[in-house]
Amino acid sequence: MDMGEIIGTTAEDVVARRRWMGVLARASGAEIAARLREAAPLPPHTRLRGPEIGLVMARGRQGGDGAPFNLGEITVTRCTVGLGSAAVGHAYVAGRDARKAELAAVLDAALQDRALRPGLLDAVIEPLATAQAERAARTARKAAATRVDFSTLAVMR
Amino acid sequence: MRAAALSPGLADPVADAQGCFRAVLDAMSRPGSVRRVPADVRPPAPLVPAAAAVLLTLADAATPVWTDAGPDAAAWLAFHAGCPLATSPEDAAFVLACGSPPSLGVLVQGTDEEPHRSATLIAQVAALEAGSGGWRLRGPGIEAEHRLRVSGLPSDFTARWGANRAAFPRGVDLVLCAGREVAALPRTTAIEEG
Amino acid sequence: MAYVAVKGGEQAIGNAHAWLDEARRGDAALPAVSVRQIEEQLSLAVDRVMAEGACHDRSLAALAIKQARGDLIEAAFLLRAYRTTLPRFGASLPLDTGAMRVRRRVSATYKDLPGGQVLGPTFDYTHRLLEFALAADEGEPPVPAPEVPADGATAPRVTGLLAQEGLMADEPPSDAEPGDLTREPLEIPADRPLRLQALARGDEGFLLGLGYSTQRGYGNAHPFVGELRMGEVAVEIAPPELGFAVEIGDILVTECQMVNQFAGSRHEPPQFTRGYGLVFGQGERKAMAMALVDRALRSAELGEETGAPAQDAEFVLYHCDNVEATGFVEHLKLPHYVDFQSELEKLRSLRAAVAAGAEREAAE
Numbered sequence: 001m002d003m004g005e006i007i008g009t010t011a012e013d014v015v016a017r018r019r020w021m022g023v024l025a026r027a028s029g030a031e032i033a034a035r036l037r038e039a040a041p042l043p044p045h046t047r048l049r050g051p052e053i054g055l056v057m058a059r060g061r062q063g064g065d066g067a068p069f070n071l072g073e074i075t076v077t078r079c080t081v082g083l084g085s086a087a088v089g090h091a092y093v094a095g096r097d098a099r100k101a102e103l104a105a106v107l108d109a110a111l112q113d114r115a116l117r118p119g120l121l122d123a124v125i126e127p128l129a130t131a132q133a134e135r136a137a138r139t140a141r142k143a144a145a146t147r148v149d150f151s152t153l154a155v156m157r
Numbered sequence: 158m159r160a161a162a163l164s165p166g167l168a169d170p171v172a173d174a175q176g177c178f179r180a181v182l183d184a185m186s187r188p189g190s191v192r193r194v195p196a197d198v199r200p201p202a203p204l205v206p207a208a209a210a211v212l213l214t215l216a217d218a219a220t221p222v223w224t225d226a227g228p229d230a231a232a233w234l235a236f237h238a239g240c241p242l243a244t245s246p247e248d249a250a251f252v253l254a255c256g257s258p259p260s261l262g263v264l265v266q267g268t269d270e271e272p273h274r275s276a277t278l279i280a281q282v283a284a285l286e287a288g289s290g291g292w293r294l295r296g297p298g299i300e301a302e303h304r305l306r307v308s309g310l311p312s313d314f315t316a317r318w319g320a321n322r323a324a325f326p327r328g329v330d331l332v333l334c335a336g337r338e339v340a341a342l343p344r345t346t347a348i349e350e351g
Numbered sequence: 352m353a354y355v356a357v358k359g360g361e362q363a364i365g366n367a368h369a370w371l372d373e374a375r376r377g378d379a380a381l382p383a384v385s386v387r388q389i390e391e392q393l394s395l396a397v398d399r400v401m402a403e404g405a406c407h408d409r410s411l412a413a414l415a416i417k418q419a420r421g422d423l424i425e426a427a428f429l430l431r432a433y434r435t436t437l438p439r440f441g442a443s444l445p446l447d448t449g450a451m452r453v454r455r456r457v458s459a460t461y462k463d464l465p466g467g468q469v470l471g472p473t474f475d476y477t478h479r480l481l482e483f484a485l486a487a488d489e490g491e492p493p494v495p496a497p498e499v500p501a502d503g504a505t506a507p508r509v510t511g512l513l514a515q516e517g518l519m520a521d522e523p524p525s526d527a528e529p530g531d532l533t534r535e536p537l538e539i540p541a542d543r544p545l546r547l548q549a550l551a552r553g554d555e556g557f558l559l560g561l562g563y564s565t566q567r568g569y570g571n572a573h574p575f576v577g578e579l580r581m582g583e584v585a586v587e588i589a590p591p592e593l594g595f596a597v598e599i600g601d602i603l604v605t606e607c608q609m610v611n612q613f614a615g616s617r618h619e620p621p622q623f624t625r626g627y628g629l630v631f632g633q634g635e636r637k638a639m640a641m642a643l644v645d646r647a648l649r650s651a652e653l654g655e656e657t658g659a660p661a662q663d664a665e666f667v668l669y670h671c672d673n674v675e676a677t678g679f680v681e682h683l684k685l686p687h688y689v690d691f692q693s694e695l696e697k698l699r700s701l702r703a704a705v706a707a708g709a710e711r712e713a714a715e
Contacts (some may be wrong), residue, residue, distance in 0.1 A: 001205060003482035009351060014595050022585070048163045054597065055434060056588055057442040058407065059533065060551075060629045062543050064508060064606060066522025068445045069544035071527045071551050072405035072631055074586060076440055076599055080163065080236075088163055090593055092440070094586060094600030096408065136452060139583075141498035143454050146470040150462055163592075218439050219534060236592055239440060 002099030020111050020125045021104070025093040027128045036103065039123035043083055043116075045106050051079035051091075051098035077101040083109035166237035167213050168197040177214040181332065184341040189294040189303030191287040191340045201229045203255045206333035208281050209234070215253050215277070216240040223249035225228045225256050246276075253279045257311050264329045272326035275344075279332045283309030285340050296346040304351070305340060307333060315348045322347060354460060375420050389413040398603075398632025399423055404430030405533070405552035405583050407602055424554075431674050443597055444587045448606045448629070449508055451581040458509050460575050460610060466506025471581060472496075472633075508609050509578040512624055520613065520624045546648055546668060547641075551630055553671030555637040561661040561671075562643030570647045570659035574626065577610035581615050581633050605634045609642035616654045624653065642665045 024032060036042070055073040062069055078092045078103040089109025091101045106122060110116045167173040170183050176195035184192045200209035203226055212234055216222050221243040234253075235242050238319060243249035246259040258280050267275030284306075291306025294314070321328045328344035342348070375382065390397055390413040400412040404427040412430060414681075419425035455471025458464050481706040484490060513519035529544035537549060583596060583603055588598040607628035615621035626646025628638035647661035660666055670676060 004355040013192075014621040018595060018597055025597070025599045026601060048165055052438070054438040054440040055406070056586070058586055058602070059443050059529065060448070060547070061445045061522070062547055063522035064448050064510065064608065064629075065524070067525035067527050067529065067544055069547040069551075070442070070531050070533075071446070071548070071604075071629060072407060072520045073404070073434055073439075073533075074443075074599075074602065075411065075437070076588075078440060078590075080592070082163065090590065092588060092590060092597060092599045094407075094602070096411075106636050114473045131354075136583075137501070138418075138498065139454060140452065140501035140503070142496045143469050144501040145469060145499045146692075148468040148470065148672045150468075218441055239438065 002042050017108070017112070018128075020081040020121070021108060023090070023125050023129045023132065024091065024104040024107060026132050027100075029097045029103065031128060031131070032103045033101060034108070035124040035127055036107075038109050040116075040119055042110055043104050045081040045089075045109065047079070047102070048088065049078070049080040051077055051105075053077050053096050053098070053103040056092075074102070081105045081109055083113070088113045163236060164199065164201060164233065165236070166198065166233075167210065168274065170213075173197065173210065174214045177210045179290055181211055181341060184332070184339050185330070185343055186298050186347040187303075188298050189287060189292070189340060189341050191285050191305070191338050194337050194339055197212060201233050203227070203232050203280055203281070204233075204253075205334055206337050207256075208253060208279055209280055209340045211242075211332055211334060211339060212251060212253060213238050220250035221248055222251045222253065224253035226253060230255075234268040249276055251277050251279060253281070255281045256341040261317050261329055266324060266327040266329065268282075269326060273330075275327060275331060276329045278329050279334060280310065282307050282333050282335050285333055285335045285338050287340065289349050293351060294342070294346050295349070297343070299346070306351075307340075309335075315350055318348050361672075374417070378564040380589075384417065386410060386413045386417055395633060396421070396423060396426075397638070398630075398634050399430070399555060400430060401631045402425045402634050403427040403552060403554060404434070406430045406434045412519055415637060418690060424677050428677065429672050441590065443599075444589060446584045446586065446604065447582055448580070448604065449511075450505060451580055451582040451584050451604070451606070452601075453506055453580050454603075455582065456506050456574065456578065456580040458578045460577050461509060461653050464509060464512070466504060469506075475637075506580065508608065510610070510625060513574070513577070515611070518622055519610075520619070520622050522625070539670055541664060541667070541668055543645075543649070547627065547629070547645060547662065549639045549668045550628075550644055554673035554676070555634070555640065557671050557673070557676075558640040558644050559636060561647070561667060562640035564663045565643050565647050565659065570650065570661050571656060572643065572647060573612050574643060574646065575610045576639065577608040577623075577625070577641065578604070579607045579635060581605040581635065603632055605630050605632065605638040607635070607638035608647055609639065611646050613653060615656075624649070 010040055054076055058071045058074050058078045059068045060071045061067065074094055075096050076092055076094055077098055079091050081102065083089060083106065087109040089105040089107065091104035091108060093101050093104055107120065111120050159187045173196035180192040180194050182228065184190060194207045194210045196206065197207050198209040198210050198213070200206060212222065213220065216234070216238040220240055222234060222240045222278070223243040223246045224234065231242050234240060246252045247263050250265065252259065252264055256280055264276040264278065267273060286306040287304065289304050291304055294303040294305055325344060330344055333340045333343040362530045376650065390409050393416065396416055397412045400415055400423055401409070402409050404412065411433060412426065414638070415426035415429040416423065418429060453469055455473060456466065456469045458468065510519050514521060530542065531543060532548055537545065544590055564570065566574070583601040585601055587596045587598050609626035610623050611626060613622055613624040624646065627640040628641030628645065630637045644661050644667060647659065648664050648667060650657050650662045
């Protein structure tokens with residue numbers, strides 16, 4: 001397969017890449033696989049590292065905004081793949097789903113290819129992002145429904 | 158990141174690292190014996206498979222590594238082992254020397270209370286041959302004497318090793334690597350030139 | 352009776368484990384509980400096991416609970432044992448709890464704070480009456496919780512509001528690398544980041560009792576819940592091979608800012624100070640207890656009177672870990688035949704000496 005131009009490391013490229021990596025990390029392996037069935041087949045890849053399960057130490061800050069401290073670990077699966085000769089894709093995703101990490105790494109590599117990117121954004125990333133935003137919005141609406149309205153109580157008196 | 162830095166690491170990370178750990182453990186507990194590293198790994202030059210496999214087995218995020226192997230090899234090690242790269246040998250838990258090793262005295266020596274907090278020197282050498290000729294080794298793990306011929310270390314290495322041994326319990330331990338073979342000398346081993 | 356070296360019990364142990372498996376399953380005529388069911392329906396037990404196991408993985412914690420027959424300390428132990436088999440890839444950037452997508456956020460100090468009081472899925476205001484409808488095997492699922500449009504604004508921290516007025520002691524900004532007690536054994540004195548790590552993985556019951564003791568007069572505490580918030584935060588890491596930070600997922604955490612008065616010192620004016628609690632999952636009681644104990648452990652550095660149990664860092668930090676505590680307490684049931692034999696012999700010789708003395712006295 002012909003490979004298109006690979007994106008670089010400009011601020012814009014990093015913003016775009018951070019976004020799709022975050023979207024893929026939040027999606028389940030089954031969701032990603034389901035979206036991929038709607039997309040053009042991915043080019044073949046080679047595994048450079050992983051997928052392997054490990055831990056990341058999650059940190060907090062004392063008082064919420066002071067010096068960092070170690071809160072506890074979180075299971076993470078990572079994978080690095082090569083696509084053709086130029087693009088290297090990485091994935092670090094919470095949890096222990098090796099298949100998901102590999103799919104996310106392949107997608108990260110493919111999305112760096114300017115030729116492949118628009119189709120994959122449309123078929124995979126945007127639908128996943130929309131579903132995630134809707135889930136978050138639904139939680140926010142439930143939280144808003146439990147917000148105490150003290151002024152209403154004052155009127156009732 | 159350069160392509161060479163991203164070539165694959167151990168083919169089977171868990172089994173290869175376990176086998177390699179066993180090889181280093183055997184080599185370290187029988188100083189002067191030569192073991193073969195049972196790992197399928199093709200590291201970037203100038204790393205040899207044994208040195209690469211030993212570091213991928215032993216180094217991790219908590220052990221800074223210093224090496225003279227150049228940026229590609231260093232990046233490959235950092236990528237696969239997850240180890241930070243030290244800027245000087247004095248700051249490293251593992252020192253991988255492909256050329257002439259740094260002076261043993263500058264490496265982390267541990268303390269009398271915690272001698273295990275010392276550096277391990279991994280030296281790539283031209284060849285290792287056990288059994289006859291070369292050094293005469295004595296010390297814990299050796300019933301009478303082991304012979305080990307090491308090609309490719311600086312001529313004053315045995316004198317430097319003597320000084321290292323004198324600081325016991327502090328001091329560094331040595332892993333020698335040639336091709337797929339590994340031998341080891343804990344700080345307790347005495348070397349006499351053949 | 353003399354000491355005799357013995358070996359055995361293999362078959363007894365094997366049979367005991369077989370019985371354990373059977374007991375775990377319970378009545379085989381009933382359907383087995385699935386890990387997914389535990390994850391979804393015993394979610395606060397899952398949260399507690401993740402917090403005390405110091406390892407965030409919902410399905411592993413649920414599996415541990417199933418395997419441990421609901422013994423949550425045993426489950427935390429299983430999770431701790433599992434984590435030792437995994438490599439550490441690195442540390443996250445510090446969680447930005449200020450950007451939390453809050454499900455619950457209440458303040459006991461300000462009624463009308465920006466962002467409002469959001470109750471979330473809480474047991475508060477329930478009547479604590481058993482709901483017998485839940486005892487039905489196949490109850491109808493509850494009606495979906497009501498939704499109203501959300502304004503999308505994040506909730507600013509209460510401590511920030513006080514800090515703007517100069518009434519809250521600042522947390523000095525720092526990106527210092529924190530100590531890690533999973534890598535280095537805990538040593539006293541321990542700085543605050545290390546203490547917070549120990550408390551975050553500490554036993555909820557132990558910390559709850561200690562926190563309660565500070566309220567009852569063992570330590571001079573006058574705490575207010577400045578803010579308690581629970582919700583999702585993004586976990587970000589910056590792998591060296593990427594050169595920028597990426598989000599690896601969202602986790603649910605609970606944070607408590609406990610506000611305490613501080614009389615001031617020669618160097619500082621009277622002001623409020625913070626006790627801080629942060630735990631994995633929805634763990635409000637634990638976060639509050641942690642914040643109380645964190646503040647109590649700061650008493651020495653703030654120049655306050657000390658001496659109460661909750662203010663004794665060595666006492667608190669060395670005893671709050673329930674996996675360590677259960678190991679040392681429960682090992683007492685393992686064979687101590689030789690130790691005890693020596694105690695017996697000592698006691699017999701003491702008694703023989705006393706008896707001999709009494710005989711001599713009687714003879715004299």
